[in-house]
Amino acid sequence: MLVEKRLNSLKSASPSGDPDLFITDLKGEMIRRSRRRQNLMTSVSGFVVAIAIGVGLYINNPNPESILSSIDMSQAIIDLSSETDSLNVFDDEQFLLASIDYVVERTELFGSAWELVDDLSLYENLETNETIYLEERS
Amino acid sequence: MRDRELVKRFQNGDEEVFDELVKRHYTSTLGLLTRLSGNRMDGDDLCQEVFIRVYRGLKGYKFQSKFSTWLYRISINVANSHHRKEKVRKLFFTNHEPENLPEDEPPEPRELDPELWQAIQNLPQKQKTVLTLRIFQELRFKQIAAILDMTENSAKVNYHHSVKKLKETIGED
Numbered sequence: 001m002l003v004e005k006r007l008n009s010l011k012s013a014s015p016s017g018d019p020d021l022f023i024t025d026l027k028g029e030m031i032r033r034s035r036r037r038q039n040l041m042t043s044v045s046g047f048v049v050a051i052a053i054g055v056g057l058y059i060n061n062p063n064p065e066s067i068l069s070s071i072d073m074s075q076a077i078i079d080l081s082s083e084t085d086s087l088n089v090f091d092d093e094q095f096l097l098a099s100i101d102y103v104v105e106r107t108e109l110f111g112s113a114w115e116l117v118d119d120l121s122l123y124e125n126l127e128t129n130e131t132i133y134l135e136e137r138s
Numbered sequence: 139m140r141d142r143e144l145v146k147r148f149q150n151g152d153e154e155v156f157d158e159l160v161k162r163h164y165t166s167t168l169g170l171l172t173r174l175s176g177n178r179m180d181g182d183d184l185c186q187e188v189f190i191r192v193y194r195g196l197k198g199y200k201f202q203s204k205f206s207t208w209l210y211r212i213s214i215n216v217a218n219s220h221h222r223k224e225k226v227r228k229l230f231f232t233n234h235e236p237e238n239l240p241e242d243e244p245p246e247p248r249e250l251d252p253e254l255w256q257a258i259q260n261l262p263q264k265q266k267t268v269l270t271l272r273i274f275q276e277l278r279f280k281q282i283a284a285i286l287d288m289t290e291n292s293a294k295v296n297y298h299h300s301v302k303k304l305k306e307t308i309g310e311d
Binding site: 003004006007008009010011012013014015016017019020022023025026029030033 | 157160161164165168169172178181182185186189190193249250251254255269273274301304305308
């Protein structure tokens with residue numbers, strides 16, 4: 001059979017779907033993305049505020065050595081020779097689990113960041129006269 | 139009401155008309171993206187991505203081209219972006235078979251003529267896009283040229299190269 005005829009026969013297999021269901025899903029996804037973007041913005045703002053506070057504290061006290069020298073480091077050294085305190089082990093485990101939770105939660109944040117970068121590159125596409133990029137196959 | 143008027147109403151704050159735009163263009167967009175991505179599941183996901191981008195970009199749409207041309211451009215950009223990501227993914231992960239659709243769904247193009255379908259998927263991206271727009275979306279070369287920002291002659295050349303390559307691949311020459 002000629003290629004052209006076979007191509008035309010493929011036309012009959014046009015995918016179909018329910019537009020109303022699609023619109024419902026689409027709106028749900030747009031709300032979800034909007035929330036993620038807001039969460040990301042909140043996190044970034046929080047980070048910026050924390051940095052600003054840090055910088056502010058540093059400016060007000062440009063000589064942190066005086067504070068550091070006042071801390072008795074001998075209190076911070078763990079005595080490994082002594083018997084392990086079960087309460088401390090529990091605290092350590094809790095700390096570890098909390099750290100893992102934190103990292104997992106931040107993974108979502110990284111995902112949002114990438115989506116945001118994608119969005120920003122989209123706006124470049126849309127604003128520059130809707131140019132198209134067609135990749136040549138190597 | 140024409141697309142242009144719907145877009146103007148959207149830009150004036152009537153966001154309800156977006157649903158009407160989606161309904162008008164959903165089937166053809168889904169068809170295009172299913173063929174460019176190679177399977178229905180990816181086609182569905184890409185279709186959602188396209189209309190999210192349309193929604194976000196519609197306020198800034200400047201009527202420099204027809205709405206359908208603009209929509210095709212976004213669709214092809216999304217499909218190309220997906221194609222690039224898939225190439226990277228295949229470098230690190232083994233190839234996955236697309237999931238089959240439920241039985242009540244009509245057969246996918248790849249199920250009707252797997253040999254030809256695979257040959258189309260193996261075409262260079264530009265040729266595959268031109269062929270898909272010409273055969274499956276039934277667009278004229280002039281429209282294809284406008285969408286892909288190329289000359290009409292270049293669109294024709296790409297189309298003929300794609301058909302020639304398909305013939306070579308499936309051994310018709």
